[in-house]
Amino acid sequence: MPDAEKFSDIDQADLAILAQLQEDSALSNLELAKKVHISPATCLRRVKRLWDAGLIEGEVALLSRERLAATLGHGLEAVVEVSLDRQGSEEQEAFEARVIADDAVQQCYRVSPGPDFILIVYARDMPDYLALAQRLFTSDANVRNVKAFFSVRRAKFRPRIALPRTPR
CATH class of the missing domain: 3.30.70.920 (Lrp/AsnC effector binding domain/regulation of amino acid metabolism (RAM) domain)
Structure with missing residues (x-):
């Protein structure tokens, strides 16, 4: 996993994506893109970059x-x-x-x-x-x-x- 400290290109769109994914990681790419006001292609590319940089470690379902x-x-x-x-x-x-x-x-x-x-x-x-x-x-x-x-x-x-x- 790459060192997250080396990932310095984080911007407001990345922060918005991370915030939305913390609320609901099950959002489709289209829904996520709409919520953060970017195109679906850009959103998909940014989410992959955040995963590759190690800023997103995993996804889980929280059970009641x-x-x-x-x-x-x-x-x-x-x-x-x-x-x-x-x-x-x-x-x-x-x-x-x-x-x-x-x-x-x-x-x-x-x-x-x-x-x-x-x-x-x-x-x-x-x-x-x-x-x-x-x-x-x-x-x-x-x-x-x-x-x-x-x-x-x-x-x-x-x-x-x-x-x-x-x-x-």
Whole structure:
């Protein structure tokens, strides 16, 4: 993937495209072009350039946990603070590699100060969370402390980057 920092030719049309795609990446090229006031051919070329530059990393469908709960159950979402005993680069990389390989870990952040990692994890139920804790935390001799906060309500979830407003 090209280095996004080297992509310096971003302009208002690119910002408008990125803003629209963050709202709805399922827009057709024609719909996107209309929304950002450029021709469909220009829009297609710019979107490809943004992908090629690595400014767009991927597209996903955001599923409604509430609507799926009847089928899958509500599950548990937890914000987990993890402190390591040894914080050397090698130990942090080893822990990070292990947790990001686990499907239950939805997000992983190295943070400072405070704990070494913040994880967002999802489990079907408490026994599933306990199994996750055993495989990721208890079995790791370098994990010093784990503090889990279970979500009772998500008030906001908006995975997007704030972009400058476009004048169009």
